[in-house]
Amino acid sequence: MASVTTAVLEARVLGEGDWIATTEVCELCRLDLQAVQELAGLGLIAQRPGVPDTSQVPATALPRLRIASRLMRDLGVNASGAVLALELLERIRHLERLAGDY
Amino acid sequence: MCGMEFRDYYKVLGVERSATADQIKTAYRRLARKYHPDVSKEKDAEARFKEMQEAYEVLKDPEKRAAYNELGSDWKNGQQFRPPPGWDAAHAQAGYARRGRARGAPAGGAGETFTDEQFSDFFSSLFGAEARHAGGAPRARAGRDHHARVELDLPEAFRGTTRTLELRHPELKPDGTTELRARTVRVNIPVGVTEGQLVRLAGQGEPAAGQGAAGDLYLEVHIQPDAQYQLDGRDVTVSFAIAPWEAALGAAVTVPTLGGPVQMQIPAGAQSGQKLRLRGRGLPGQPAGDQYVQLKVLLPPADSPQAKALYEEMRAKLNFNPRAT
Numbered sequence: 188m189a190s191v192t193t194a195v196l197e198a199r200v201l202g203e204g205d206w207i208a209t210t211e212v213c214e215l216c217r218l219d220l221q222a223v224q225e226l227a228g229l230g231l232i233a234q235r236p237g238v239p240d241t242s243q244v245p246a247t248a249l250p251r252l253r254i255a256s257r258l259m260r261d262l263g264v265n266a267s268g269a270v271l272a273l274e275l276l277e278r279i280r281h282l283e284r285l286a287g288d289y
Numbered sequence: 290m291c292g293m294e295f296r297d298y299y300k301v302l303g304v305e306r307s308a309t310a311d312q313i314k315t316a317y318r319r320l321a322r323k324y325h326p327d328v329s330k331e332k333d334a335e336a337r338f339k340e341m342q343e344a345y346e347v348l349k350d351p352e353k354r355a356a357y358n359e360l361g362s363d364w365k366n367g368q369q370f371r372p373p374p375g376w377d378a379a380h381a382q383a384g385y386a387r388r389g390r391a392r393g394a395p396a397g398g399a400g401e402t403f404t405d406e407q408f409s410d411f412f413s414s415l416f417g418a419e420a421r422h423a424g425g426a427p428r429a430r431a432g433r434d435h436h437a438r439v440e441l442d443l444p445e446a447f448r449g450t451t452r453t454l455e456l457r458h459p460e461l462k463p464d465g466t467t468e469l470r471a472r473t474v475r476v477n478i479p480v481g482v483t484e485g486q487l488v489r490l491a492g493q494g495e496p497a498a499g500q501g502a503a504g505d506l507y508l509e510v511h512i513q514p515d516a517q518y519q520l521d522g523r524d525v526t527v528s529f530a531i532a533p534w535e536a537a538l539g540a541a542v543t544v545p546t547l548g549g550p551v552q553m554q555i556p557a558g559a560q561s562g563q564k565l566r567l568r569g570r571g572l573p574g575q576p577a578g579d580q581y582v583q584l585k586v587l588l589p590p591a592d593s594p595q596a597k598a599l600y601e602e603m604r605a606k607l608n609f610n611p612r613a614t
Contacts, residue, residue: 196476198488198508207487207507215436215487215509249509250485254327261321261342276328280521 201246206235209242215249216256225266226255231273293410297366298344298357306362310349317345343408353416372414434504435494441478443515443525447547447572449480456506458495481573482510483523517545523578524571526564528585531555536586546570546580553582561586 201207213220223244227234232248244252254276255269264272299306302316323329324337331337347353364370439452456472476490487507494504518525529544539557543550546567553567564581571578591597603609 196474196490196493198476198478198490200479200482201487201489211434211436211507215507246487249487253485257327258325261325261338263318272328284521284524 203245203247205246206243207246207249208240209234209244210240212244212249212252216252217260218252218256222256222259222266223252226252226270229266229270231255231270293370293414295360295364295366295368295370296340296343296409296411297364298347300366301340301344302348304348306358308348310351313345313348317341317349339408343412346408347412347416357415370411370414435506437506437508438511439476439478439488439508440511440513441482442513443518443520444547445478446482446510446512447480449482450478452476452478456493476508478508478510481523481577482512483572483574484510484512484520486510518547520572523574523576524581525578526581526583529582530585530587531559533586533588536560536584544582547572555584559584559586 209220209223212218213223216223218226223232224234224242226232227244231251232244235243237243251273255266255273258264258269258272259266262268262272299308302313302320304313304316308316320341321338324331324334324341326335326338329338347357360373435456437454439454441450453473453475456474457469462468474490474493478488482488487509490506490508492503493506496503512520514520518527525547527545529542531540531542534540535542535555536559537557539559540555542553542555544553544567548570551567551570553565555565559565561584563584565584567580567582569577570580589596591600
């Protein structure tokens, strides 16, 4: 196998204001397109409209989508259940933070 | 495969060997609700959940379950195990033979993986390291962006770091055959990346056929648990031991932070479990996270006559009932 070494590459963190293709998100989160669109429809994430191959979601939504994906896959809940669980988990975390705050 | 331990998948899921597919699914779902790392507060949730996933991966699949059952019921959980002679050959046709990487994305580099879960050597010895993807949709697609996961520890996320990745992709040779080419690249990971965040390396994905632009390489950041700090978004929490008189009277103390030790004032009357906030001392960002210092009051032992006398004096003079507060 041939091998080449290249120079140091600069990585760019995707944050607020960055959008990635919904099709990429599907692969990253192991979700199908319909599931991502359903989660977007339920308000879990924003979605920049387009035909399925060109629609986009915020890069910052990835962690939420991955958790929703895991809940759906591992616990067998549907999209509504995953969104509800995720919102409750985030609410619990927020309240725990407030309770522990000085 | 030396030193490998047998795993009793039925025991892991708490079902009988005669359990039906529905019973296995129900048991898995019930345990998953308890131990799923996204929802559980159990201390060993992640390890337990991985065990359960591995057990379910085998027992939900009739072919894998039948192969596993062939090992017999005499094995005990944790017993030293070696696959029976001829196991690979006998089960290769069932689709369990080890597979190569499913797509031409980066390989190598410490901790970079494609899967969420790492199954045990026991599982790999029986079904191959890539068996969990057997029968799944094909993941390779020509000209696509590539994805990989990069594992960082918390100090690396705080100050930024460099990772070496090996990128592999098939290349068409003039004679029409393909050759797997590898490139080693060093990637600067910026400061302040957080769990689950994406970093993009433009043009480092799969080269396009012809004159088109190459795809991008996406790295998904995973921050490993830290022994000292608990991470929550960009905020970190550290447990900090103090003496009773520091809690009661207040004190100036030196506290560790990701950026180095800082001075912090403990207010008089502080209590064990109370959290103090050091604003902006978490992971860098816009805005930066905070560090929470959770106080833990440790009592000096009453292991000398003087110490006992002090405790006796407190009991006599303080008129304190902790259960009345």
